Amino acid sequence: MAKALKKNNPKKELRVDGERLYKALHDLGEVGAYKDESTGIVGVNRLALSEADGAGRRKVVSWMKELGLSVSVDQIGNVYAERRGETDLPPVMMGSHIDSVPTAGRFDGCLGVLGALEVMRTLSESGLTTKRPLVAAFFTEEEGCRFGTDMLGSAVATGRIPLEAAYALKDAQGLTVKGELEKTGFLGPEAVGRRKPHAYLECHIEQGPSLRHDGFEIGVVTGVQAISWQELTIVGKSAHAGTTPMEFRKDAGVAAARINLKLREMIASGMFGKGMRATMGVNRPHPGMVNVVPGRVVCTVDLRHPEDGFMEEVERELVAFYKQVEKDEGVSISWRQTARTAMAPFSDEVQSVVEGAANELGLSNTPILSGAGHDAQEWSRACKTAMVFVPGEYDGISHNPREFSTLKQCADGVNVLLGAALTLTED
Numbered sequence: 001m002a003k004a005l006k007k008n009n010p011k012k013e014l015r016v017d018g019e020r021l022y023k024a025l026h027d028l029g030e031v032g033a034y035k036d037e038s039t040g041i042v043g044v045n046r047l048a049l050s051e052a053d054g055a056g057r058r059k060v061v062s063w064m065k066e067l068g069l070s071v072s073v074d075q076i077g078n079v080y081a082e083r084r085g086e087t088d089l090p091p092v093m094m095g096s097h098i099d100s101v102p103t104a105g106r107f108d109g110c111l112g113v114l115g116a117l118e119v120m121r122t123l124s125e126s127g128l129t130t131k132r133p134l135v136a137a138f139f140t141e142e143e144g145c146r147f148g149t150d151m152l153g154s155a156v157a158t159g160r161i162p163l164e165a166a167y168a169l170k171d172a173q174g175l176t177v178k179g180e181l182e183k184t185g186f187l188g189p190e191a192v193g194r195r196k197p198h199a200y201l202e203c204h205i206e207q208g209p210s211l212r213h214d215g216f217e218i219g220v221v222t223g224v225q226a227i228s229w230q231e232l233t234i235v236g237k238s239a240h241a242g243t244t245p246m247e248f249r250k251d252a253g254v255a256a257a258r259i260n261l262k263l264r265e266m267i268a269s270g271m272f273g274k275g276m277r278a279t280m281g282v283n284r285p286h287p288g289m290v291n292v293v294p295g296r297v298v299c300t301v302d303l304r305h306p307e308d309g310f311m312e313e314v315e316r317e318l319v320a321f322y323k324q325v326e327k328d329e330g331v332s333i334s335w336r337q338t339a340r341t342a343m344a345p346f347s348d349e350v351q352s353v354v355e356g357a358a359n360e361l362g363l364s365n366t367p368i369l370s371g372a373g374h375d376a377q378e379w380s381r382a383c384k385t386a387m388v389f390v391p392g393e394y395d396g397i398s399h400n401p402r403e404f405s406t407l408k409q410c411a412d413g414v415n416v417l418l419g420a421a422l423t424l425t426e427d
C-alpha cells in the first residue's frame with residue numbers, strides 16, 4: 001500500500017542508490033562504446049538517431065518499463081515516462097538527453113536521464129506516492145552534431161522550432177530527421193507541444209573546471225548565457241607574396257587576424273561587462289599557400305555573454321569594426337548569423353528549491369551560470385525551470401572520452417534532484 005507523501009514527512013531520509021545509478025551509467029555507456037586510438041580510453045559515439053542511439057533508446061525505454069512507468073514517444077522522438085501521482089495536476093518533469101557527440105564520455109546528458117530514473121526507482125522502493133505525477137524524459141538531438149541544430153527535440157516540444165522544419169533537417173549524407181526517426185522506430189504519435197509541466201529539473205555535469213576548482217559539490221544553475229555565432233566571408237585579392245608591394249595588397253588573412261584580435265581587445269577594455277567570451281574557431285584562408293597573399297578567408301565568431309544588453313552592444317561594435325577593416329584593408333566582408341539564443345534565466349523559485357535540497361544534504365553549493373546550451377533552456381520557456389550541476393574531474397573535460405565524474409559526485413547531484421523534485425511535486 002503506497003504511503004501518501006505529506007509535507008514534513010520521512011522522505012527527508014530518502015537517498016538514491018549511488019552504486020545502482022553508476023552501474024546504469026556504465027551499462028548505457030557500453031552502447032556505442034569505442035576505444036580511443038591515442039589514449040586507449042573507452043569513449044562513447046551515439047550520434048542522434050544513429051543505430052547506436054536507437055539501441056541506447058531501446059535500453060532506456062526497457063528500464064522505464066521495468067519500473068512500471070507509462071512511456072510515450074512524441075512526433076520528434078522525445079520519450080516521456082510518467083509515474084502517477086495522487087492527483088492529475090501538471091507533473092514535475094526531469095530530463096536530459098542520451099545522444100552524444102562522436103567522441104563523448106558516458107556522463108553528458110545520461111546523468112540527467114538515468115538520474116531521473118533512479119529518483120523514480122528510489123520512490124517506488126519506498127512505496128511513496130507524490131501529489132503531482134513525475135516524468136522522466138529524454139530529448140532528441142540535443143548535441144546538434146548530426147543534423148546541425150542543437151536542443152532540437154526540446155526546441156520542437158516547446159515551440160521554438162516548427163516540427164516540419166525539424167523533419168526536413170539533413171545530416172552530411174543527406175538523410176533527414178524524419179527518415180531517421182522512422183528507421184530507428186522513434187517517430188512517435190504524441191503531438192508535440194502537448195506537455196505543459198508544472199516545473200522542469202535537469203541534473204548535468206558542469207563540463208567546465210569551476211566547481212571542482214572552487215571546491216563546491218553542487219552548482220545551482222542560474223541560467224544559460226546568450227550565444228551568438230557568425231560566419232564571415234572576407235574577400236580581398238590573391239597576389240604573389242614576393243612581388244606585390246605591401247601598399248598594393250588586399251590581404252583577407254590580415255583582415256581576419258585583426259577581427260580575432262579585436263575580440264580580445266574588447267574583452268580587455270572592460271567596456272562590455274563581465275563574463276564575455278569570444279572565439280574565432282574557424283579560420284580558412286584561400287588558396288592557403290605559403291607564398292600567396294590570401295584572397296579569401298572564411299572564419300567564424302562565437303560570442304557568449306551572460307547579459308543580453310551587452311551581447312547586443314558587442315554585436316554592434318563588431319559589425320562597425322567590419323566596416324573599418326573593409327576600409328583599412330581594401331577587402332569586403334559579408335557575414336551571416338548561424339546561431340543566436342538570448343540569455344535564458346532560470347526560475348528564482350526553483351533555484352532556491354535546488355539550493356534548499358543541497359543544504360538539506362549538507363552539500364556545499366554555489367550559484368553558477370551555464371556556459372553550454374541545455375534542454376533546460378528550452379523548457380524554461382514552458383515552465384519554471386532550474387538545473388543541478390555536478391563537478392567533473394580533469395578540469396571538467398567533456399565531449400571527450402576522458403570526461404569523468406565520481407560515483408559520489410553523480411549520487412550527490414541525483415540526491416539533490418530527488419530532494420528538489422519532492423518539494424516541487426507537493427506545490
Ligand SMILES: [Zn+2]
Pocket residue numbers: 097108109142204
Ligand atoms: Zn549535455
